Amino acid sequence: MASPRTVTVVALSVALGLFFVFMGTIKLTPRLSKDAYSEMKRAYKSYVRALPLLKKMGINSILLRKSIGALEVACGIVMTLVPGRPKDVANFFLLLLVLAVLFFHQLVGDPLKRYAHALVFGILLTCRLLIARKPEDRSSEKKPSPGNAEEQSSLYEKAPQGKMKLS
Numbered sequence: 020m021a022s023p024r025t026v027t028v029v030a031l032s033v034a035l036g037l038f039f040v041f042m043g044t045i046k047l048t049p050r051l052s053k054d055a056y057s058e059m060k061r062a063y064k065s066y067v068r069a070l071p072l073l074k075k076m077g078i079n080s081i082l083l084r085k086s087i088g089a090l091e092v093a094c095g096i097v098m099t100l101v102p103g104r105p106k107d108v109a110n111f112f113l114l115l116l117v118l119a120v121l122f123f124h125q126l127v128g129d130p131l132k133r134y135a136h137a138l139v140f141g142i143l144l145t146c147r148l149l150i151a152r153k154p155e156d157r158s159s160e161k162k163p164s165p166g167n168a169e170e171q172s173s174l175y176e177k178a179p180q181g182k183m184k185l186s
Contacts, residue, residue: 028147031147031150032106032110035095035113035144035147036095036096036099036109037099038140039092039094039113039140040096043087043089043090043092044088046084046087046088047088059084066080066123066126067080070123070126087116090112090116094109095109097109098113106151110151111148114144117137117141117144121141
């Protein structure tokens with residue numbers, strides 16, 4: 020049976036992966052929601068206007084939106100479907116993206132309700148990464164087995180010697 024830690028990591032990975040696939044797709048195409056797509060276009064225009072350094076680097080709002088959307092979709096697919104270490108790498112990239120988005124929201128002065136979801140999903144990504152990277156608890160492996168005479172004798176030798184007073 021899978022440990023609670025494993026179940027938690029898998030559940031968070033699938034849920035977060037699907038969320039970021041969905042959000043990335045909204046940034047890339049109007050097929051899922053025309054209103055959300057239009058809102059994303061407007062938001063990314065304001066981000067580029069607020070950060071003139073992006074324009075100097077040749078990054079316009081379309082390139083920024085599509086780059087972030089494609090990265091969200093790719094990392095979301097990895098988080099949902101690919102086993103092992105790549106999930107942690109995708110988690111890390113998504114966490115960096117969330118931090119960048121939070122920075123953009125603060126830069127343009129958006130109210131909390133506009134970026135609360137990014138804050139929540141950033142916390143969830145952090146929790147998933149911390150749980151996944153936590154070393155396994157090995158305390159059950161270090162207990163001496165009843166059949167191992169050497170370990171039992173060494174435990175006996177370490178025990179305090181002397182008389183015990185019982186009353």
